[in-house]
Amino acid sequence: MLKIASRPLTVHDYREFPEGPPYCQLIEGDVIMSPSPDLFHQDILLNLARIIGNYLEKNPVGKVAIAPSDVHLTDLNVYQPDLYFVSNARKSILSAQGAEGAPDLVVEILSSKTARFDKGIKREIYSRTGVKVLWIIDPTLREIQVYHLTESADVPAATLGEEKEIESALLPGLRISLKEIFRQ
Structure with a gap:
């Protein structure tokens, strides 16, 4: 990840950038560029x-929605999570540019270049701005950490291995086998 700003930038500055690639995020006022993820991530x-979707x-x-789709969380934080979900009750936060506020569910898939942000400052900002549930997917360990951010941003509510299933009250009745998620 390459940091390219000499001063904290705002959402206004970020919106002046040309459309990607290269793709970047605004994290605490710093523009962070990301290389393309590997094929297993995709x-x-x-x-x-x-x-x-089905x-x-x-x-x-x-x-x-999937990346690259902007999620505007604060004036200094515009992220492009790998996937996010917004419930019908909160669909007013959706615009042509992405989400203008915290989605209900955010999914981040770790890569060597982004893991420190995804597990660190981004998780903290997601919690502070109202994201309800965060799934952090680790392709190397083939596991998912589930955070209920309204309860705790520091400790996952569950860590699920490849033999398990994941579900969320946000998607009633949907149970997903992790084997299906990690299928290549």
Whole structure:
């Protein structure tokens, strides 16, 4: 990840950037550029987006989006999580530019270049700005850490291995096998 700003930038500055690539995020006023993720990361993202997308076609309880789609959390923080979900009750935060506020569910898939941000400052900001649930997917360990951010941003509510299933009250009735998520 390359840091390219000499002063803290704001959402206004960020919106003046040309559309990517290269893709970047605004993290505490710093522009952080990200290289393209590896193919396994993309397999995981596509598997999860397909599963949730198919579920939402039959159960239209909200909207799912995948990167690159901006999530404007504060004046100094604009992230592009790998996947996010916004419930119908909160769909007013959605705009043509992405989400203008905290999604209900955020999914971050770790890579060597982004893990320290995803597990550190981004997790803290997600918690402070109202994200309800955060899934941090570790492709190397083939596990998912589930954070209920309204309860604790520091300790995962669960760590699920590849033999388990994941579910969320935000997506009622959907149970996803981690084997299906990690399928290549």
